[in-house]
Amino acid sequence: MSTDATSRTTRAVVATTYGGPEVLALTDVALPSPGPGEIEVAVRAAGVNPVDAKIRSGLFGPDPDALPRRLGSEAAGVVVAAGGDPETAAFTVGDEVVGFPLTGAYAERIVVPADALVRKPAEVSFVDAAGLLLVGATAEHALTVTKVGEGDTVLVHGGSGGVGLVAVQLAAQRGARVLATASEARHDLLRELGAEPLLYGDGLLERVRAAAPDGVDVALDLVGTAEALEVSLALVPVERITSIANFDSAPKAGVTVLGGGPGADPGTEIRAAARPRLLELLAAGSLRLVVSDVLPLEEVAEAHRRIDSGHTVGKIVLEV
Numbered sequence: 001m002s003t004d005a006t007s008r009t010t011r012a013v014v015a016t017t018y019g020g021p022e023v024l025a026l027t028d029v030a031l032p033s034p035g036p037g038e039i040e041v042a043v044r045a046a047g048v049n050p051v052d053a054k055i056r057s058g059l060f061g062p063d064p065d066a067l068p069r070r071l072g073s074e075a076a077g078v079v080v081a082a083g084g085d086p087e088t089a090a091f092t093v094g095d096e097v098v099g100f101p102l103t104g105a106y107a108e109r110i111v112v113p114a115d116a117l118v119r120k121p122a123e124v125s126f127v128d129a130a131g132l133l134l135v136g137a138t139a140e141h142a143l144t145v146t147k148v149g150e151g152d153t154v155l156v157h158g159g160s161g162g163v164g165l166v167a168v169q170l171a172a173q174r175g176a177r178v179l180a181t182a183s184e185a186r187h188d189l190l191r192e193l194g195a196e197p198l199l200y201g202d203g204l205l206e207r208v209r210a211a212a213p214d215g216v217d218v219a220l221d222l223v224g225t226a227e228a229l230e231v232s233l234a235l236v237p238v239e240r241i242t243s244i245a246n247f248d249s250a251p252k253a254g255v256t257v258l259g260g261g262p263g264a265d266p267g268t269e270i271r272a273a274a275r276p277r278l279l280e281l282l283a284a285g286s287l288r289l290v291v292s293d294v295l296p297l298e299e300v301a302e303a304h305r306r307i308d309s310g311h312t313v314g315k316i317v318l319e320v
């Protein structure tokens with residue numbers, strides 16, 4: 001980082017244009033000084049999510065005016081400065097914090113609104129903290145909207161992804177029976193986390209019916225395939241189906257979609273409130289975050305190649 005007061009910079013990842021992982025570059029960018037209500041954080045780790053890759057590829061709109069485009073929705077690190085009056089600042093220098101939702105979290109330093117940050121429990125590593133909140137808050141939102149509770153049978157499509165592995169654990173903690181789809185290599189892991197695994201693909205509807213002859217109460221589409229939507233609609237009343245990844249045919253079928261897409265329920269309050277509880281669960285060992293890969297910030301393009309495959313297990317995290 002350059003600390004010249006007139007022109008501070010930090011190293012950050014940008015998409016130089018819209019395209020594949022090769023468009024990513026680690027470069028010097030301007031770092032503003034924190035104003036009132038803002039906190040400067042030295043980032044130690046940043047979570048990688050499919051949304052980052054979708055922004056990079058231009059799927060969410062290839063706006064040329066937004067280039068070079070900063071990426072990264074979540075990070076964990078240490079407070080290095082607080083803007084405004086230190087007496088009233090929400091955090092002080094040295095606090096370990098987790099940020100979500102953020103913009104431009106793939107960086108060595110970030111300046112963010114204080115309300116995007118929560119405290120990191122000492123028991124939780126920077127890597128785990130950086131990977132938890134986007135997937136955890138999304139999972140909690142999906143379970144809340146569909147009112148998952150004691151005795152429900154829940155079908156989770158995409159059970160071995162970042163969101164899926166947290167969703168199955170939180171659903172089981174609510175007292176639900178959890179059926180989760182994944183390829184066979186992920187089945188043991190899903191069993192360890194309290195779910196009954198099912199292969200996705202041809203014959204899924206029959207496999208679910210055989211596993212749950214008394215019916216399925218809730219379906220969470222965490223993958224966005226036509227199969228996930230069709231099987232869910234065949235088994236579950238539409239008001240207890242939700243999707244985080246199908247913003248086209250799911251809403252047309254009357255399914256509530258969640259997050260930042262068109263017509264979606266953003267769940268801002270549910271997601272913000274979930275953040276400290278998710279970190280407490282992780283600190284207490286009551287929730288497990290599966291991190292499959294930790295890569296240095298310099299290898300962000302490789303991290304994106306892996307997330308683009310659509311077949312990673314749990315989370316990828318960049319270490320700074």
Ligand SMILES: NC(=O)c1ccc[n+]([C@@H]2O[C@H](COP(=O)([O-])OP(=O)(O)OC[C@H]3O[C@@H](n4cnc5c(N)ncnc54)[C@H](OP(=O)(O)O)[C@@H]3O)[C@@H](O)[C@H]2O)c1
Nearest residue numbers: 050138158160161162163182183200244245258259311312
């Ligand atoms: N709306 C929101 O608020 C929100 C928030 C977070 C994520 N999302 C979106 O939700 C989706 C999932 O996010 P994520 O972070 O969990 O992604 P992820 O970690 O990249 O998901 C990868 C997983 O998807 C599984 N998968 C691939 N094809 C599948 C299929 N046909 N059926 C069932 N599972 C399949 C893979 O399992 P196998 O390896 O076993 O094939 C893999 O474990 C992404 O599209 C993401 O952009 C939306």
